[in-house]
Amino acid sequence: MQIETPYLMFLGDVPDTLAAKTAYGIADWRPEWCVGQLRLPGCAADLGIPDLTLEEAAAKGCRTMVIGVANAGGVLPPHWVSEVVAALDAGLDIASGLHVRLGSLPEIAEAAERNGRQLHDVRHTTETFDTGKGTRRSGRRLLSVGTDCSVGKKYTVLALERGMRERGLDADFRATGQTGVFISGRGVAIDAVVADFISGAVEWISPAADPDHWDLIEGQGSLYHPSFAGVSLGLLHGAQADAFVVCHEPSRTAMRGVKHPLPSIQQVIDLTIQLGSLTNPGICPVGIAVNTQKLEQDEARTLLQDLTKEHGLPATDPVRFGVDGIIDRLLAEFPAGSAA
Amino acid sequence: MQIETPYLMFLGDVPDTLAAKTAYGIADWRPEWCVGQLRLPGCAADLGIPDLTLEEAAAKGCRTMVIGVANAGGVLPPHWVSEVVAALDAGLDIASGLHVRLGSLPEIAEAAERNGRQLHDVRHTTETFDTGKGTRRSGRRLLSVGTDCSVGKKYTVLALERGMRERGLDADFRATGQTGVFISGRGVAIDAVVADFISGAVEWISPAADPDHWDLIEGQGSLYHPSFAGVSLGLLHGAQADAFVVCHEPSRTAMRGVKHPLPSIQQVIDLTIQLGSLTNPGICPVGIAVNTQKLEQDEARTLLQDLTKEHGLPATDPVRFGVDGIIDRLLAEFPAGSAA
Incomplete structure (x- = not known):
């Protein structure tokens, strides 16, 4: 899993900063990757970086919209789904830390397919690994x-x-x-x-x-x-x-x-x-x-x-x-x- | 995962007994569950139990056809798929030890749905677990x-x-x-x-x-x-x-x-x-x-x-x-x- 940078940070309309803990962690350690944030009306979190529309984010070179927020119930509310679809249509990949798999939502899967974009579910992995070998490697x-x-x-x-x-x-x-x-x-x-x-x-x-x-x-x-x-x-x-x-x-x-x-x-x-x-x-x-x-x-x-x-x-x-x-x-x- | 017994043992047309190692293990330890075997032409394995057709197996009370064999490549060859579909149509559940998920094959998924039968992929689990708690339990x-x-x-x-x-x-x-x-x-x-x-x-x-x-x-x-x-x-x-x-x-x-x-x-x-x-x-x-x-x-x-x-x-x-x-x-x- 290789997530393209830089990021547009999606904060949705989370009710407090704790729900955006992951986003804050990313902004703390990779400020150079966090070009801007996308917040919906009522959002109580603020990374202190520019608020951007999807078009502005794309124009500034953002490659991936990061959903670094948790919402109650772990599901993706409908008004977030439409934002994710719009982000894909604007040419961004999506990386999510939610429990639900992005691709399990037909509208999102379709939009990714239509735009040839990547969906990254960080809590899941599609990578195939070998079993560990225990052989010493350099470094x-x-x-x-x-x-x-x-x-x-x-x-x-x-x-x-x-x-x-x-x-x-x-x-x-x-x-x-x-x-x-x-x-x-x-x-x-x-x-x-x-x-x-x-x-x-x-x-x-x-x-x-x-x-x-x-x-x-x-x-x-x-x-x-x-x-x-x-x-x-x-x-x-x-x-x-x-x-x-x-x-x-x-x-x-x-x-x-x-x-x-x-x-x-x-x-x-x-x-x-x-x-x-x-x-x-x-x-x-x-x-x-x-x-x-x-x-x-x-x-x-x-x-x-x-x-x-x-x-x-x-x-x-x-x-x-x-x-x-x-x-x-x-x-x-x-x-x-x-x-x- | 609860597999209904007794079993009809599917051996396919495996080229040697080693490929049916799982089936032999089951027959050794649960002979009372292994009512019969289903072998295709060319099968080199033999559990020493009656060869049954699907209809005979169903009539003898078999509840599940067990695919306890490995085949080269881990995929399910087309002539096995048709046997699995026929078993579902005969009223049996299917339990498989193959890497491929039974439900990922549309013909099998459809036949299970049509007959209201269970597909068990023993190498995978659909069970949801809690994290371990380490609390002592009786027994x-x-x-x-x-x-x-x-x-x-x-x-x-x-x-x-x-x-x-x-x-x-x-x-x-x-x-x-x-x-x-x-x-x-x-x-x-x-x-x-x-x-x-x-x-x-x-x-x-x-x-x-x-x-x-x-x-x-x-x-x-x-x-x-x-x-x-x-x-x-x-x-x-x-x-x-x-x-x-x-x-x-x-x-x-x-x-x-x-x-x-x-x-x-x-x-x-x-x-x-x-x-x-x-x-x-x-x-x-x-x-x-x-x-x-x-x-x-x-x-x-x-x-x-x-x-x-x-x-x-x-x-x-x-x-x-x-x-x-x-x-x-x-x-x-x-x-x-x-x-x-």
């Missing part, structure tokens, strides 16, 4: 892992991509979730892949590359989460990670959606090394990324200092304090030119 | 795990079902692979489930039951297999196994389809306990099942004695020597009435 890979779901795994690798590129390093974010796919323009929502092909899909997402190239792979779930550990393990094996960063949210008392307690950071480090060694015996941790949003600045600093000391790894909140320490550690562990 | 569960793929995990739990039922115990085989689904008439090919729902699907396959009831769950892959470990882990977590049996094939030098070495039986025991504890802290091994097909009788006995001694667990070849020792151990570890 370096970092994976973000977590003590739980939704603890900043995507944010962490995106921050690393930005920071590494600023230092002139060759690094690419590799998406494994739907928002990430919009942000990278490529990838696959790994939780939508058929179980047998999880590690194979990750091998496809992060193919062989130059020896000093870094793929920064978005992690999913947690090896300790009873709902999703299988996905996390397939991802770890497919990634063949050289390095990993543990992401953590210190205010959680139970794992998301279940009653299981959170594992400790040390448990996650140990299990990631133990299981990751199957496809990359050299795997090692290079940092801890903590979401300290619910802590005061001083508390946050103290916690991070304690974690740094306890684990001998740079611990940071990527949002508050950046990821320089993690990049330093990564480069110290894996100096350029050191790849086999 | 006992045993899972077969392996040092590799295709080492006898299905055979082992089927042998245990037979043996336990002979002793008057309440035990059900629970299928997680396509042949197994035909044998149980229910279940799901776990490797076809979308990754996010692996453990949830297993929770569905093996629901809450009476405290002394045993579900004997077919394992898949290996926690050490770089292609499929994610599936194996989701299965382990969803199964919440009280007990497990390690299955092994001693002549393998590398894991199936990849270059990775086989783990030792002890490694599999240790990792299964370590990871399985997440959803069942009481998990323990109750036996080792070895496929000794390639060994002489004496060699096999010696190997099994050595393994029994080394691991302190009953080691057997279920085909050659039965599973009595494993059942004895299971009952000793989990006496009836001991469940919480």
Whole structure:
């Protein structure tokens, strides 16, 4: 799945900004791709970019209209369908993060056909994968892992991509979730892949590359989460990670959606090394990324200092304090030119 | 997916018995369901049961025609399509283990519709699952795990079902692979489930039951297999196994389809306990099942004695020597009435 850029961001008439979370994520990390937004009367979200008509968007070179919003019920309301059809008629592809498949709506399927345009359902995949082979491939890979779901795994690798590129390093974010796919323009929502092909899909997402190239792979779930550990393990094996960063949210008392307690950071480090060694015996941790949003600045600093000391790894909140320490550690562990 | 029994076994005109492996498995384990077979001219397979026409099969009470054969290319040749349509017209449902979806062939979809009959694609699932919750449920569960793929995990739990039922115990085989689904008439090919729902699907396959009831769950892959470990882990977590049996094939030098070495039986025991504890802290091994097909009788006995001694667990070849020792151990570890 390769989504053509730049994007026109469709926000519909969502009742609040939370419903447009995906769109905000894309605008934050790929402002250069977000040429404008299309909002319907009553829309409560605003990306702070120009409001464009479909004709204006096409004239400004937009290639794809991105539906980066959720609506109640997961269905596409009729007044959105007509906008999607109009966008196809204006020459844009459509990429959607909705549960419903765009092509399952006859008017949309017809309009895509009529205009020779692509429909991308980011939550689904039409890509055919091989099963994972576990064969070592060239290039370096970092994976973000977590003590739980939704603890900043995507944010962490995106921050690393930005920071590494600023230092002139060759690094690419590799998406494994739907928002990430919009942000990278490529990838696959790994939780939508058929179980047998999880590690194979990750091998496809992060193919062989130059020896000093870094793929920064978005992690999913947690090896300790009873709902999703299988996905996390397939991802770890497919990634063949050289390095990993543990992401953590210190205010959680139970794992998301279940009653299981959170594992400790040390448990996650140990299990990631133990299981990751199957496809990359050299795997090692290079940092801890903590979401300290619910802590005061001083508390946050103290916690991070304690974690740094306890684990001998740079611990940071990527949002508050950046990821320089993690990049330093990564480069110290894996100096350029050191790849086999 | 609930497949109505008994079955008419469709063998088509397969060129050898290997192509009918699934059909042989069903006939071996559920002879009482296999009323007859339907073979086309040139068929090289024979289940040793009566050859029936569709009309005879319907008259004898067959409810489903099972396509338990593979054909080159995975497509359904035209002369099979016409037989499937005729079976639907004769009032039978169809259950298929082919890659192609029966309903994707317009003639078959139409005939099913016309006759109000069910089409079951065992390799695909239309069931909607929740994500796994990891909440303990009543009833006992045993899972077969392996040092590799295709080492006898299905055979082992089927042998245990037979043996336990002979002793008057309440035990059900629970299928997680396509042949197994035909044998149980229910279940799901776990490797076809979308990754996010692996453990949830297993929770569905093996629901809450009476405290002394045993579900004997077919394992898949290996926690050490770089292609499929994610599936194996989701299965382990969803199964919440009280007990497990390690299955092994001693002549393998590398894991199936990849270059990775086989783990030792002890490694599999240790990792299964370590990871399985997440959803069942009481998990323990109750036996080792070895496929000794390639060994002489004496060699096999010696190997099994050595393994029994080394691991302190009953080691057997279920085909050659039965599973009595494993059942004895299971009952000793989990006496009836001991469940919480």
